[in-house]
Amino acid sequence: MTLAVAIPAGQAEARNAWWRHLSSRTAIYAFLTLFALLYLLPLFVVIANSFRPLPEITQNGLIWWPRSLRLGAWGEAWSTMCVAGTCAGIQRNFYNSLVMTVPATIISTLLGALNGYILSKWRFRGSEALFACMTLGVFMPPQIALLPWAYILGKLSLSNSVAGLILIHVVQGLSFATLFCRNYYVAIPDDLIKAARIDGAGFWRIFRRIILPLSPPILIVTVIWQFTGIWNDYIFGMVFTSGREQPITAVLVALATAGQQAAQFDVASSAVLIAALPPLLIYFLGGKYFVRGLTQGAIK
Template structure:
C-alpha cells in the first residue's frame, strides 16, 4: 500500500512538472501584457481576455512579416497532410513487399532502410539542399513535403513490415490459389487488417512532421517556413517590448494540432502499438 502511494505520488509530481509550463502559457494567453508585466509570468489571471488570439493569428510581426502566424500555420498544414498520407501509403507498400513478397537481397534492402531510423537529420541537410535546388523546389512547401516523405519512409516501412510479418502466410497462399495477385491481396486482405498500424503511423508521422524544426529553418526562409520555425524566430526577435500575451497565444496555435491529435487519438495509438506487438 505504501509503495503504491509512493509510486502514484511520484507520477503525480512528474505530471505536474510537465503540465506547469503548458498551464503558464495557456493562462498568459488570456491575460493582458500590462498585467503580465505587473504580476509576472507565473500568476493567475486577474482578467479573462481573448484579444491576444486574433492578434496572434493575423496581426503579429514575425521575422519582418506582420501577418500573424496564419500564413505559417497553413504552410504546416499544406506540408504535413500530404507528407503524412504519402509516407504512410509508401510505408504500407514497402512493408507488404518486404514481409510477404521477399526477393533476393530483400533483407539487405530492409537493413539499409532501417539505417534511416538511426541517421541524424543533420547528415541529410546538405544533400537535401543540393537536391531541392536541382529540382527547383528550394524554399518551398513542396520541397518540405518531399523531404518528409523520404525521411519518414524508414519509420513507416519498419512499422508496417513488423506488423505484416505477424499475418499468417497461409492467408496469402490461399488468396494466390484463388487467383489474387499482388495488388488485390494488398487491397482486399492486408489493408483491411491494417487499421491499428495505420492509426499508429499516421499519428507518429503527423506529430513528428508538424513539430519538426531543423529542415524547416534550414531549407526554407521567410513566409515559406512552417509554424515551428516561425515561432522560434518569434522567440529570438530583437524587439525591446515583449508581447507575452500574443506570444503565448501564437505558441498555443502552433501546438493545437498535435495536442488535438494526441487528445483524440492517443488511446488508439497505444491500442495500435499493443495490437501490433501481440498479434
C-alpha cells in the same frame, strides 16, 4: 484497574503490512503527482498567459494566476503579429504546415504500407538486407541529410517551397513507416496470401483486398506518428525555407529569438497554443488507437 487486550500476532503482522502498503502507495502517488505538476507547469503558464493582459504579466510575472481574461491576443497572434519584419500573424505559416503535413503523412504512410507488404509477404533475395538499410534511417540524425537535400532541392527547383518540404518528409518518414508496417504484416499468415495467389489474385489485388483491410491499427499508429513528427519538425523548415514559405515551427523559434518581440508574452503564448492545436487534436482523437495499435504490434 487497567485491562490489556492482546492482539494476535497474525493480526498485528497484517496491520503492519497494510500500513507499509499504504505508505509505499502514498509515496509513489506523491512522487508521480509532483513530477506531473512540474511537467504541466509550462503548459499552465502558456495557457494562462494567452488570456492575461500584457500589463498584468509585466507586473506580476509569467507564473501567476490570471486576474482578468483577454481574448485579443489570439486574434493578434493569428493575423497581426510581427515576425521578422512582417506583421501578418502566423496564419500563412500555419497553412504552410498544414499543406506540408497532411500530404506528407498520407504519402509516407501509404508507401510505408506498400514497402512493409513487399518486405514481409513478397520476399526476394536481398530483401532482409534492404530492410536493414531502410531502418538505418530511423537512427540517422536529420543533420546528416541537410547537404544532400540542399543539392536535390536545388536540382529539382524546389528550394524555399512547401513542395520541397513535402518531398523531404515523405522520404525521411519512410523508415519509420516501413518499420511499423513490415513488423505488423509479418504476423499475417502466409497461407492467407498463398491461398489468394492460388485463386488468381495478383500483387495489387492482395494488397487492396487482404492487406489493407487488416491494416487499420498499424495505419493509425503510423499516421499519428508521422503527423506529429512532421508538424513539429523544425530543422528542415528552418534550413530550406524562409519568409512566407516557412512552417509554423520555424516562425515560433524566430519569435522567441526576436529581442524586440520578446515582451509580448500574451501574443507569443497564443501563437504557441495555435501551433499546438493540430497535434493535440490528433492525440485526443486517436490516442487510444495509437496505444492499442502499438500493443497489438508488440504482441504479434
